[in-house]
Amino acid sequence: MPDKTPLQIEIDSSDKTTVQLAVRGDLDFDTADELSSVRLGDGFERVDVDLSGLGFIDSSGLAALVRLYQRVAAEDAVLRVVAVTPYLRNLMRMTALDRLFGLPPG
Amino acid sequence: MALRLPRDAASVPLIRQMLDGTLNSLGVEPEIRDDIELMLTEACSNVVKHAAPSDEYTVSAMVYDDLCVIRVVDTGHGFDPASVRDATPGSENGRGLQIMRALADDVRFTNKRENGAVVCLEKRLRYSPGAAGPHFIRT
Numbered sequence: 393m394p395d396k397t398p399l400q401i402e403i404d405s406s407d408k409t410t411v412q413l414a415v416r417g418d419l420d421f422d423t424a425d426e427l428s429s430v431r432l433g434d435g436f437e438r439v440d441v442d443l444s445g446l447g448f449i450d451s452s453g454l455a456a457l458v459r460l461y462q463r464v465a466a467e468d469a470v471l472r473v474v475a476v477t478p479y480l481r482n483l484m485r486m487t488a489l490d491r492l493f494g495l496p497p498g
Numbered sequence: 499m500a501l502r503l504p505r506d507a508a509s510v511p512l513i514r515q516m517l518d519g520t521l522n523s524l525g526v527e528p529e530i531r532d533d534i535e536l537m538l539t540e541a542c543s544n545v546v547k548h549a550a551p552s553d554e555y556t557v558s559a560m561v562y563d564d565l566c567v568i569r570v571v572d573t574g575h576g577f578d579p580a581s582v583r584d585a586t587p588g589s590e591n592g593r594g595l596q597i598m599r600a601l602a603d604d605v606r607f608t609n610k611r612e613n614g615a616v617v618c619l620e621k622r623l624r625y626s627p628g629a630a631g632p633h634f635i636r637t
């Protein structure tokens with residue numbers, strides 16, 4: 393039986409205007425709060441989120457992404473999801489989140 | 499398989515991985531397993547979030563030929579699925595039922611006469627070539 397892969401959030405804010413966020417592991421009911429409360433610093437204009445390393449995501453994980461999107465929008469910045477797995481792309485289409493997150497076509 | 503679980507968040511990944519491991523041993527295709535993992539997670543996290551005041555819930559999963567039937571039973575106050583609206587793109591909640599309906603081949607929600615709710619999820623299975631499962635699951 394595979395172990396649950398822990399959630400890992402990597403933040404790169406070396407570029408002042410764009411925060412790069414890479415999320416890996418399982419983003420689910422158990423771990424979703426870790427993402428919505430992540431510290432992003434200030435003064436950024438864009439947040440690019442790479443979700444291509446996600447092992448699992450559920451509706452609680454999607455809700456955490458929406459909360460993060462709202463937090464970023466409240467700072468007058470834009471959050472975009474820049475990379476996904478094929479499964480996640482389907483799930484985002486199914487829940488009409490692909491447009492909210494500006495998902496690249498593919 | 500059937501398990502009685504404590505109504506806490508850590509129970510959800512546990513049951514999800516147990517069922518996925520079992521279906522993997524039977525040779526169920528990865529795409530189908532992914533769908534089952536997700537719909538089961540949605541059903542269980544709804545119980546953990548909403549089925550107060552119960553302390554425990556049960557999950558059972560049965561495989562008949564090419565059909566997997568999952569039942570998630572709690573002893574909370576029950577709920578009316580018709581009252582849950584689909585999420586709009588900007589809203590945080592309301593995607594759990596939407597996902598279950600999209601991924602399962604059949605979903606039924608029933609409230610028990612005493613107390614509690616039953617979610618019954620069915621999924622047609624596909625097996626990888628050479629899989630062990632179809633040879634000994636015959637009803």
